[in-house]
Amino acid sequence: MTRAPPPLHDLWTRNQLQRANLADLKQYLKEVKLPMAGELRDVAHRVKLHMDVVHEKLTIHVDGTSVSPFDLKPAQLRKQVALLGKDPQGNKDELLTLLIEHLQSTSTSSMPSRSDDLKATPGVKQAKAILEIAATDDYSAILSASGIDVQPSSSTAIMRKAYLKLSLLVHPDKLPKDFADATRAFQALVTAYEMLSQPPELITAVPSKAKHGTMEIMRSNEGCHRTPVHCPRCHQAWGLPSHGCEPFDFNFLMMGLKTFHCATCLFEFGCMSAEHHCPHCHRRVEYHPNDFHRHLTCASCSKTYGFYMYKISNRREQEYRAAIRATQETKLKDKARKDERTKRASGRQTKSDDMGSTQGKETLFAMNLLDACPRCGDGDVDPTEDSRMSHLRTCTNATKIQAYQIKMRHLSQVIILPLASSQKKYN
Numbered sequence: 200m201t202r203a204p205p206p207l208h209d210l211w212t213r214n215q216l217q218r219a220n221l222a223d224l225k226q227y228l229k230e231v232k233l234p235m236a237g238e239l240r241d242v243a244h245r246v247k248l249h250m251d252v253v254h255e256k257l258t259i260h261v262d263g264t265s266v267s268p269f270d271l272k273p274a275q276l277r278k279q280v281a282l283l284g285k286d287p288q289g290n291k292d293e294l295l296t297l298l299i300e301h302l303q304s305t306s307t308s309s310m311p312s313r314s315d316d317l318k319a320t321p322g323v324k325q326a327k328a329i330l331e332i333a334a335t336d337d338y339s340a341i342l343s344a345s346g347i348d349v350q351p352s353s354s355t356a357i358m359r360k361a362y363l364k365l366s367l368l369v370h371p372d373k374l375p376k377d378f379a380d381a382t383r384a385f386q387a388l389v390t391a392y393e394m395l396s397q398p399p400e401l402i403t404a405v406p407s408k409a410k411h412g413t414m415e416i417m418r419s420n421e422g423c424h425r426t427p428v429h430c431p432r433c434h435q436a437w438g439l440p441s442h443g444c445e446p447f448d449f450n451f452l453m454m455g456l457k458t459f460h461c462a463t464c465l466f467e468f469g470c471m472s473a474e475h476h477c478p479h480c481h482r483r484v485e486y487h488p489n490d491f492h493r494h495l496t497c498a499s500c501s502k503t504y505g506f507y508m509y510k511i512s513n514r515r516e517q518e519y520r521a522a523i524r525a526t527q528e529t530k531l532k533d534k535a536r537k538d539e540r541t542k543r544a545s546g547r548q549t550k551s552d553d554m555g556s557t558q559g560k561e562t563l564f565a566m567n568l569l570d571a572c573p574r575c576g577d578g579d580v581d582p583t584e585d586s587r588m589s590h591l592r593t594c595t596n597a598t599k600i601q602a603y604q605i606k607m608r609h610l611s612q613v614i615i616l617p618l619a620s621s622q623k624k625y626n
Contacts, residue, residue, distance in 0.1 A: 206219075206223070207219055207223055207224070207227060207246075208250075211246075211247060211250045211254075212328075213328050213331075213332070213340075213344055214247075214325075214328070214344050214345070214346050215340065215343050215344060216243040216244075216246055216247050216250075217239060217240060217243045217343070217346070217347075217348035218340070218343060218348065219243060219246075221239050221242060224239070224242045224243055224246050225242060227246055227249075228242065228245060228246060228249075231249055231269075233245060233249060233269070239348075240348070241292065244292065244296075245292060248292070248295055248296065248299050249269060251299055251303065252267055252268060252269060252299060255303065257299060257302040257303065258302075259271070259279060259298070259302065261275060261279075268295055268298050268299055268302070269295070273291065276291065276294050276295070276298065277294065279298055280294050280297050280298055283297065283298070283301050285297045321368055322368040322369055322373050322374050323374060323375065323378055325344060325365060325368045325369050325384075326368075326369045326374060326378065326380065326381065326384035326385075327380075327384075328344050329341055329344060329365070329369060329384045329387050329388055330380055330383065330384050330387060332344065333384075333387035333390075333391075338351075338390070338391035338394045338395050339351055339353075339391075339395060341387060341388060341391035342358060342361040342362060342365070342388075342391055342392065342395065343361070344365060345360075345361040345362075345364040345365045346364075347360060347361040347364065349361050349395070350496060351395060352493075352494060352495055352496035352503060353395075353495070353496065354484065354485050354486065354487065354490055354495050355396050355487035355489040355490050355493075356485035356486065356487050357485065358392060358395055358396050359392070359396070359487070362388065362391075362392040365388055366385070366388060369381070369384050369385050369388060370385055371385055396489055397489070418492060418508050420505070420507050420508060421505075422494060422503065422504065422505050423504070423505035423506055423507040423508070424478035424504050424505070424506070424507055425438075425449055425478075425506075425507045426475060426476065426477070426478050426504070426506060426507075427475070427476040427478065427481065428449075428452065428473050428474070428475060428476075429473065429474040429475075429476065430461035430463065430464060430466055430468060430473070430474070431466070431468055431472050431473055431474050432461065432464050432466040432468075433461060433463050433464040433466070434474065435461060435462070435463040435464075437452075437459065437461065437462075437473065438452075439462075441462075442462040443462075444459070446509045447509040447510070447511040447515075447516075447519075449507070449509060450491075450508055450509055450511070451519070451523070452469065452470050452473070453470055453486075453488065453491045453506055454470070454488050454491050455469060455470045455471065455488035456520075456523060457469070457523050470486060470488055471486075471487075471488075473486075477497040477499060477500060477502070477504065478504050479497060479500050479502040479504065480497060480499050480500035480502070482497065482499040482500070484497060484498070484499075490506070491506050491508075492506075492508075493505070560573035561573055561574075561591055564587055564591070565584055565587045565588050565591065566584070567582045567583075567584070567587065572590060572591070572594060574591070574594045574600050574603065575594050575596065575599045575600055575603050576603040576606070576607075577590070577594075
């Protein structure tokens with residue numbers, strides 16, 4: 200099979216094929232006779248799967264013969280995925296991903312050129328890659344080692360996703376105790392996330408005209424827009440003048456300081472739950488309050504934009520913040536009172552009374568905690584919840600139900616009478 204050129208191979212070693220040139224990736228797929236259709240992310244993933252199979256020597260046994268997963272016919276591929284207990288529905292890339300990931304988790308083979316890495320745990324491999332990249336201070340490349348393409352202009356949500364994915368692998372508690380560079384690798388990851396996620400130096404101090412000797416913090420609005428924000432429930436636009444919103448309300452929403460009610464459906468939402476859209480292509484984008492002072496690049500149209508910061512007087516801002524703080528304190532007090540009432544109410548209601556009722560017994564029967572139906576006494580019902588719920592819906596035979604109730608009353612009397620007679624003897 201065709202070997203990748205050194206630059207492409209190096210990116211595969213670092214799990215950063217999404218940073219490769221699209222033309223190089225398609226040329227590789229052309230040489231190995233694989234489909235070249237799709238965007239950069241899809242093409243890079245397809246190349247990664249093929250290089251994993253080639254360099255890690257992953258094969259599967261079919262009819263007594265070891266073959267490459269890429270040589271399987273569609274019907275054979277679906278069959279192999281189904282044998283793994285996975286859903287065989289999906290395109291070829293999705294099925295190959297499931298199969299190759301299974302082969303990687305069970306394979307004991309190793310790649311000659313990096314045998315030491317493959318013998319190590321996945322976390323050690325990632326930690327070594329992070330330490331190697333950290334020497335160049337390429338913070339975006341460190342986060343991209345997660346397999347997620349991270350750029351300096353990526354949103355904080357994407358950076359955080361990459362950071363969390365890597366931290367689950369390279370945290371010192373996850374790595375072997377004999378790996379001496381565990382702490383250093385994790386510190387390099389934390390530094391990369393902090394350096395990329397914090398806002399750039401867009402804030403400058405300028406002399407204030409209000410008082411002599413004071414400084415006023417201003418931020419440039421160059422390249423910034425009032426990005427479209429929509430209600431997450433009814434998807435209607437938020438912040439229109441007809442809704443009674445002030446221009447600077449945009450600042451407080453985007454910084455995560457205040458929640459607002461939709462003028463259409465009255466749903467309350469904040470910046471994390473709201474729908475945010477690119478001001479250029481109007482496609483939906485991910486947003487985090489840390490992005491308010493940054494410039495982002497849209498993943499759909501690749502255009503860069505920032506978030507407009509409206510001017511507000513110091514007095515008005517202080518009044519606004521005080522009102523927000525008072526509202527938040529009121530909500531917290533109301534929530535505490537509600538939780539206390541709920542706690543007292545649940546304490547008054549005994550669990551035994553609830554489970555002793557007919558409805559409670561039916562619930563226990565549906566959960567397979569009672570062997571027989573509490574209505575008719577039938578004990579030959581399938582233990583699955585669906586079967587038992589279906590039985591309860593159809594259990595309406597009045598004669599059978601009445602006979603079972605008489606039987607249960609008789610049994611209870613038989614049990615109680617000996618107890619009463621024994622008590623008389625002792626009295």
